[in-house]
Amino acid sequence: MLQHYLFNFPVASVIFALTIGLSIYVFSNPQWFGKLMLHPYSISRDKSKFYLVFTSGLIHKDWMHLLFNMITFYYFGFALEGIFVQEMGSIGHLMFALLYIVGLILSDIPTIIRHKNDYGYHSLGASGAISAVLFSFILFYPTTKLYIFFAIPMPAYLFAGLYLVYCIYASKRANDGINHDAHLFGALTGLILTILMFPGIINHFIGQF
Numbered sequence: 001m002l003q004h005y006l007f008n009f010p011v012a013s014v015i016f017a018l019t020i021g022l023s024i025y026v027f028s029n030p031q032w033f034g035k036l037m038l039h040p041y042s043i044s045r046d047k048s049k050f051y052l053v054f055t056s057g058l059i060h061k062d063w064m065h066l067l068f069n070m071i072t073f074y075y076f077g078f079a080l081e082g083i084f085v086q087e088m089g090s091i092g093h094l095m096f097a098l099l100y101i102v103g104l105i106l107s108d109i110p111t112i113i114r115h116k117n118d119y120g121y122h123s124l125g126a127s128g129a130i131s132a133v134l135f136s137f138i139l140f141y142p143t144t145k146l147y148i149f150f151a152i153p154m155p156a157y158l159f160a161g162l163y164l165v166y167c168i169y170a171s172k173r174a175n176d177g178i179n180h181d182a183h184l185f186g187a188l189t190g191l192i193l194t195i196l197m198f199p200g201i202i203n204h205f206i207g208q209f
């Protein structure tokens with residue numbers, strides 16, 4: 001089973017294992033949270049700290065945060081890498097990695113700009129990159145059923161619309177400790193990159209209805 005995942009989905013497997021492993025490590029060594037979390041104040045004043053964009057995407061606040069993100073990634077990340085390879089051949093592995101990494105970076109850029117003067121602001125988690133993966137998947141399968149809170153069925157395209165509206169609304173309020181900007185811009189990055197990678201995806205998306 002492990003060989004199957006490593007052979008067919010090498011990028012998703014590495015991301016999955018590395019995120020879980022590093023998150024569990026910091027749970028037991030909380031002093032590392034401060035060293036690995038996104039800190040816009042530091043990044044805006046020292047560009048060498050840009051590595052925090054990547055490290056912050058590999059750690060999570062707690063078990064629930066990790067579990068939710070990794071369940072989402074398991075169901076959609078591995079599937080999306082398979083789709084990319086099916087459509088593009090072996091280079092699809094590289095393009096999936098590109099989507100994830102660029103999604104992670106661009107989902108954090110607005111947060112860095114918005115909080116560059118806020119010394120007390122920190123952020124962590126892979127939600128931005130995973131939003132990019134999820135929305136890329138939705139372009140391929142817009143009518144598939146998603147289960148909100150693992151219980152409420154909803155077509156993927158409807159979920160996508162509600163998700164974007166909620167992210168915009170919640171970002172303006174910004175009072176729940178969640179980085180909704182990362183969710184929003186990660187989702188938009190996933191859509192834009194997928195359209196650039198697969199010029200026919202819009203016609204495919206429309207044709208699913």
